[in-house]
Amino acid sequence: MPDGGGGPPNQIRRLVLHGTRGVVSRCRDFTARALxxxxxxxxxSEEAGERVEDVLLLVSEVVTNACLHAGGPxxxxLRHGEGRLRVEVYDASPEHPRVRVPRSPALPGGHGLMVLDLLAGDWGSRDKGPGAVGKVVWLEVERPPGRKRDEPD
Known part of the structure; x- marks a missing residue:
């Protein structure tokens, strides 16, 4: 399968995690290195820079949700190919994310799934699989079409 972005097609990076201390920043740093x-x-481009920031925010949101609601990731x-990045966060909780009743953006907390809806091209969750307890929360982000590096601004 061809890759619409930089790097070889269909690359996968995995980061095994334990606990919740410092895990959000570790995941953001790991993702930034992969990107x-x-x-x-x-x-x-400016659009590509915004997309990178979106990806890092989305990683922070899904990892934070795993810390708050699932005992930690x-x-x-990270799966990269065909111009798309897929982020998957595995945890031991069988409870899938549920969208809350809409609330004021001025109130703290409860906005993680709204952020996923706004910034991810698609997202969802699934059970880990037969015989495994827990779930995978995933999201996908398309790489914006960019100019070639040698084109003028």
């Missing part, structure tokens, strides 16, 4: 390796960083998996 750099895959050519998303440095961004080649067990693994972060």
């Amino acid at each position: 750099a390796d895959w050519g998303w960083i440095p961004p080649d 067990e693994e972060l998996v």
